[in-house]
Amino acid sequence: MQRINRWIVIFILVFLKNAWGSVQYPYRTLRRLASGSVLWEALPVGFFTMLYLIWTTVARNGISAHPLFLSFNLLKLTFAVVITFIIVVYSFVVVGRLLGGTGSVKTVLVPWAYSLVPTLVWFLVTSLLFFLFPPPRTLAWSGKLLSGVFLVFSWFLFFWKGILYYLTLRFGMRLDFFRILLASVILFPLGAVYALILYRLGIFRIPFI
Amino acid sequence: MHNKTYGQLVEKMHEVSLLPPQNFGRFSGLYHHFVPFLKESPWKVLAFAALFAGLIFYVLFGDKTIRLTSILQLGF
Numbered sequence: 001m002q003r004i005n006r007w008i009v010i011f012i013l014v015f016l017k018n019a020w021g022s023v024q025y026p027y028r029t030l031r032r033l034a035s036g037s038v039l040w041e042a043l044p045v046g047f048f049t050m051l052y053l054i055w056t057t058v059a060r061n062g063i064s065a066h067p068l069f070l071s072f073n074l075l076k077l078t079f080a081v082v083i084t085f086i087i088v089v090y091s092f093v094v095v096g097r098l099l100g101g102t103g104s105v106k107t108v109l110v111p112w113a114y115s116l117v118p119t120l121v122w123f124l125v126t127s128l129l130f131f132l133f134p135p136p137r138t139l140a141w142s143g144k145l146l147s148g149v150f151l152v153f154s155w156f157l158f159f160w161k162g163i164l165y166y167l168t169l170r171f172g173m174r175l176d177f178f179r180i181l182l183a184s185v186i187l188f189p190l191g192a193v194y195a196l197i198l199y200r201l202g203i204f205r206i207p208f209i
Numbered sequence: 210m211h212n213k214t215y216g217q218l219v220e221k222m223h224e225v226s227l228l229p230p231q232n233f234g235r236f237s238g239l240y241h242h243f244v245p246f247l248k249e250s251p252w253k254v255l256a257f258a259a260l261f262a263g264l265i266f267y268v269l270f271g272d273k274t275i276r277l278t279s280i281l282q283l284g285f
Contacts, residue, residue: 023251023252024249024250024252025248025249025250026247026248026251027247027248027249028248031224056285059285060285123285124285126281126282126284126285127285129282130282130283130285135278135279135280135282135283136276136279137275137276137278137279137282138275139272139275143275144275146278147274147275147278147279148263148267148274150278150281150282151263151266151267151274151277151278152259152260152262152263153259154281155258155259155262155263155266156252156255156256156258156259158259159255159258159259159262160251160252160255163247163251163255170228171228174227174228176229176231176232177231177233205283205284205285206281206284206285
């Protein structure tokens with residue numbers, strides 16, 4: 001039990017250190033994470049993602065829903081997130097190599113795992129806001145204010161994610177700026193089609209990428 | 210002092226050997242001028258960019274923005 005507690009504390013500290021680093025010193029942090037020698041540091045992200053998935057399953061379906069139904073939904077969501085993560089990592093490696101990059105799954109996996117931090121923050125805050133200030137927003141000044149704050153907050157996380165995406169390809173696949181642009185031209189339409197498929201399947205309304 | 214400088218030099222050489230510096234031709238100076246703002250504490254730049262993007266979005270789409278945020282709030 002003591003060992004488990006120690007691991008949980010280590011997980012939390014490593015996660016906080018890297019998450020803070022990804023917004024305060026993204027260049028230095030992602031360069032270290034893309035070295036390929038700290039693969040285990042992706043585990044805390046998996047741990048916190050799992051906690052979020054449990055929370056969102058309960059939040060979406062209600063605590064009083066049948067445990068079997070909740071378990072099925074949690075499994076479905078977890079499967080979709082894991083598969084999406086694997087597909088994205090392999091897409092980066094394949095497209096990166098096609099464009100002359102020299103990275104591998106080992107060098108892309110950890111930095112991309114930490115790019116899930118802004119995603120997690122957005123989904124968590126959005127789900128909490130759903131209960132604190134349930135939509136739809138109104139045209140009253142309070143509705144406009146909350147919409148404005150939410151929009152600016154979303155843009156902030158979107159740009160943060162953009163930086164982490166760029167640095168993942170830069171350090172993970174060792175691509176230069178123009179090759180990253182080219183990779184994005186290939187990856188973004190594929191990502192959009194994939195997101196549409198998941199939306200049609202009723203798994204994500206907004207893709208957890 | 211000498212050892213520290215030497216260590217930093219070796220580290221830099223190692224970095225460059227793994228990842229060549231970006232080259233933008235005649236725009237390289239401009240790139241190297243702006244990039245430090247994104248390397249350390251980029252959240253300051255991101256906060257301004259987000260505020261600006263939010264404002265532009267509101268100017269372009271007006272009250273439709275409120276409907277969009279309502280939809281986004283259902284997206285978790």
